[in-house]
Amino acid sequence: MSSPQERDEERGRGTRDAQHHRALGLTDTEYDLIVAKLGREPNAVELSMFSLMWSEHCAYKHSKRLLGQLPTEGPYLLMGPGENAGAVDVGDGLAIAFKVESHNHPSAVEPFQGAATGVGGILRDIFAVGARPIAVLDSLRFGELGGEGDRNQRSRYLLEHAVGGIGHYGNSIGVPTVGGEIYFEPAYEQNCLVNAMALGIAPHDRLTRAAATGPGNTLILFGALTGRDGIGGASVLASAELGEDDASKRPTVQIGDPFAEKKLLECSLELLDLELLVSLQDLGAAGLTSSSSEMASKGGLGLDIHVDRVPLREPGMEPFEIMVSESQERMLCVVEPHRVDEVLAVCAKWETTATAIGEVTDSGHLRVLQNGLVVGDMPVPALVDDCPLYDLEPAKPSEPIYPAPPRVLDGDAATDPAKILPALLGSANIASRLPVFEQYDWIVQSRTVRRPEEADAAVLLLPDGAAIAVSIDGSGRRVAADPYRGTVEAVFECASNLACVGAEPLGLTNCLNFGNPEKPHVAWQLTESVRGMADACRALDTPVVGGNVSLYNESGGGPIYPTPVVGMVGRLPEAARAGRLGFAQPGDAIAVVRAASPSLPASELAKLRGDALPDGLPEQDPAALRAAIELVRDAVRRGDVRSAHDVAEGGLAVALSEAALAGGLGATIDLREVGGTTCQGKPLDEQLFGEGPGTFVISGPRELLEDLSAPQGAAIAVRVVGEVGGDALAIEHADGTLRWPLDELRAPRTRGLADLLDDATRLDD
Template identity: 40%
Template sequence: MTLDTVEHASSTPDHQQPWAELGLKPDEYQRIREILGRRPTGAELAMYSVMWSEHCSYKSSKVHLRKFGELPQETPLGKTLAGIGENAGVIDIGQGYAVTFKVESHNHPSYVEPYQGAATGIGGIVRDILAMGARPVAVMDPLRFGPLDAPDTARVLPGIVAGVGGYGNCLGLPNIGGEVVFDETYVGNPLVNALCVGVLRHEDLHLAHASGAGNKVVLYGARTGGDGIGGVSVLASETFTDEGPTKRPSVQVGDPFMEKLLIECTLELFKAGVVAGIQDLGGAGLSCATSELASAGDGGMHVELDQVPLRDATLSPEEILMSESQERMMAVVEPQHLAAFMDICRKWDVEAVVVGEVTDGDRLVIDWHGETVVDVPPRSVAHDGPVYERPYARPTWQDDLQADGAEKLPRPTSPEALREQFEQVVTSPNMADKSWVTHQYDRYVLGNTVLAQPEDAGVVRVDEETGLGVAVSTDCNGRFAKLDPYAGAQLALVESYRNVAVTGAQPLAVTDCLNFGSPEDPDVMWQFERATHGLKDACAELGIPVTGGNVSFYNQTGDTPILPTPVVGVLGVIQDVRQRVTQGFRTEGAHLLLLGETRDELSGSTWADVVHGHLGGLPPAVDLDAERRLAALMVDAAKSAIVEAAHDLSDGGLAMAVAEAAFRNGVGATLELEDPFIDLFSESAGRVLVAVPEDNHEEFVSLAEQHGVELASIGRTGGAQIVVDGRFAIDVAQLREAWRSTLPAVLGSISAHA
């Protein structure tokens, strides 16, 4: 078979190519020909197809994501050190430290191959953090599944959880938080979002660029195999049919032990000062690493593809360029540092090979056994792909959906009915104990985890001497986003913002993972446009930057898209982790104070969903100024050590907050409520439940007044029951047992799925 070289491509302009099978549109293929002045070679076609895929190029979302670049890049502690466009955002947290964090999706691969899809999602996001020069210190995993009792959930959930835990545990990284949410729309399309946090000193920051003619390009880590050819770049760029995915390329296969060696090797390379530029190999593999490094540099690059170490010697150049084999990195190394670079790799038993060098020109040239198979402008591959302004319009059904509010739903008319619905909400799958999942994760490895699930936010110590730490939370209520995508995205943001502040940490920055249906559907694109606009407006008002994130489209089965799910992660800094506040009641007789205003806001609520199976109306109102004042109060209260416990109110409202706070230490509460039904089940935003000891009560009330935060006294802690307004009482231990049993009753014991 004739090798499809650049010379051959130039002389055979009419040669038929499988551009459509690779996901390219007719006009996209024609544009490639115009860029090159000829038809592409097979290797060039492979590169453009994966790099111009939805997953890699953001071609349907770029026009909407640009608005995040308009946000100020300052935080309360200083400038953002690296933001949108880098592998991950990096923010200053003081004392010479910086933190990098990012969340990404691995949804479709995790449906096809649950264990490996989820495992390699963790591996990929960890390498993004590593590439910034940081040591990864923690991971989180926002997950979405179909109904708990659905056959599809039984197939994918155990494997996904085992994959997240297996890979993260082997790396020795604590899993400090996340979400597990069930909804009918995720049947056949689970969401597996993965977040990683890393820590670095300011001077250790590294960026992805290839500069300096004559510098060597080194590929190091695992060998390249046939697994994941097209991988996430193809899988995440197409809708699944009702029968399953229409394309089934191999999902990447992960090796966490190789990744652990890669982490330690890379950190030592950074410390030795022998790396001039670096890029991890994730989606689109070598196609991405070579083109992005060259595009971000000041020259070109020449690569000898036959130098790439292979696990399968039969791979073609196209397959090598498209392979998404895991645990690989690419570095740019100055010649005088090459020997030291190779010595460090040998020390860690990490294979490293020089595969090319930086050139004076402006082309990315790739040879295969001495013949040129790629000769392209690297920017045309990596950054100047197609940009679509997809049509969008408010759905015709949106008005009817919003008009169908929860106000019409029958409410409990007796104490017995109120108690029954309280128990229904608390023990429902979305509210129930997630220990079945979290007990498969090591939450405390490395010894710096200060708070982890089921706390409102995960907290990690950064500096042992000063106690400096960071808190992270991820959140999204897809039901709210369906009712109003603009408000829904803001509600996701303020919930994460509030969860971070409740621990005593000052919110600093945002990362997001925007999970939506097909961008070719105007209804979906309207949801996306509204959600990104809402997120941008809220970040601007709160004064926090979006430092990076991910867009995941085509999350639908057939014509049924998922609930719009803009997952928002917020990171905050706490000056001394010993001052952190936990959610559990601890003593008898502490004042229970409800901060913020409670309104009759039940549309999209857990109560409406669980008790009535209803979704309609308008989500709770967002008051960003009130959220800022509430957060400032909680940060100051933590510093003053006057709060015994604090819990954000969100899904499940006060009912859920009181139950979870009581479950932590077995301490009950007696509540005195003006309107028990509204007070228990409303999901009004901007609210926190705090327990304040008698000796600190006056000081806390005064502090709340100073911050302009509304406050209501609703009872006291103590006893072994939750007593609501004299109407009913529930034994804490019995309710906790029912809460704990919801997932195991359906999924069985953890060991059965290990």
């Protein structure tokens, strides 16, 4: 049998070309398909462009068919998947645009710039649709911080610099970072996750699409100069075409400039307000290649791009480098010829470089020209729409994929609830995130109604006195235990967070972070997770407005935990009634709303005990979960409760502690009243620290809480279980009373995360 190299040569393709397309991530079959589409061999420019447009990042070739399961229609939807960002109606003629994306691989290489440019990229997605960015949230995953080993030092380094990059970009551009999440697990040691979510506000009539229209219209590139930033995989062509020893032409990491982006933002919005643009697109992954080809594809037209007209930061750039450069802070727009001078004048006002670099054509081809010569000519459908899509071959693994975590708690510390609660509050995944949040400006723009750790969701004021709420969530460990049910839980967790501030979900965005989908066990994780997300969204009548897929997040140590990150936006009618999580008034009654029984497997306590992941999570009733969410949301909106907090990591005892510490008020709880039929016969530690969706802690006037009841037929329980007051948390149970002074709980929760960082990397220094 001939070797792959010999087969390439037999087909008339030299070894060097075969090495090129394979090094660029294209298979032999894909290369042959490109040849068939073109009717000839691609040149270096075309091959680099196809390699990017047919990559997983741009084409979603291993996930696109799965994503078709997700519901994308809803009563508030204005703009759905396929645009730079989704948008929903929030009333009064206003829309909220939002999206979440990943910058995992760049952040693992250079965490500060990787995270910073991730924020910059997601902000451009927002103002590319005509919305002014008003908030950022982030979802971060790193390896464990504890200990002094190289891996722990690496995790601390990645955390410090990624957080620094997020704060630098958001603070500098004047967009508040209003919330987020951070988790630490061994599965992320070699592959950190940096997901950024952004929101923007716009009048309905300023929402803008990216489709190129009007043959003869002018293509204008404006913003930063083009350099060799982030050329990435195309470096194989650089090494072959330009010479290995030419260090000046090697690709570099993406470098962000938030001050340039601020000018770009204001320039873009003014151009849209003046109605000077036909369409607008940001330049993100694959740079000019993706932005131009996608605009052409959406409009069913062609484009001619003259690379010799593109303003360059570095001399001597080759055409393929210009086309694949991922230099930041750039936008591409289509303009009618008689408006070009007006567009250039606005760009000059904002000190933003702008150049006419091409034209819209009716050819259906994307042509790249240099000094009048065609150096690339590709049918737009071949480049954008004809990438082969692959069916996955999922198979549930017969053996555990992930090793048991290292044991942190032993002896009495692992079995005595009096010791477990402080340990949980001080653990990396539960301790206060303020050492991180304090590096972010969360009140710039003066819209922030609820700050981080004041409520379960961020709340932002709307001009009419209403508000929007936003939450981002996802538990990789629970999804690793059960990809389907873990993902269902993530969706309901986001909706629960919104309910605690009184908000109704309007739309959902997601970022699906997984390992190599060509491996059956990862394919199974991805398939089950998407199925779970689709079912949960339908159960909540909440559409998916857009999102991102990040695959191949794995190393020699195996894949990351499957991590579908969910971002959800909701609306509440009165900002003044937005819920808080902290107990507010001595003498208030405390009630627990419960739609499901908690369990310990895959919980934070199980992790600290070193327990292996279970093979599955308990089945839940989506109708009951939704009923509990709506009951809490309606109570918050009516003003019947003064605090609302959903039970998540660490279980009921942690949720009670967080509510007590946030309000500076203790509480006395009768656990026997909490349990009811859902906890009968369960061990004390499971009642206190078991996890699962559908449980809330609320407080308010006793008479109002006693009047709360589940809707007829809903399988949820509402019980008054205690009272706010004092300087301790006391929990009465069948065999006695557990009591923790608040000061003994405050110390680990306040210092837990900071104390895991050494003096050189402590985030609050």
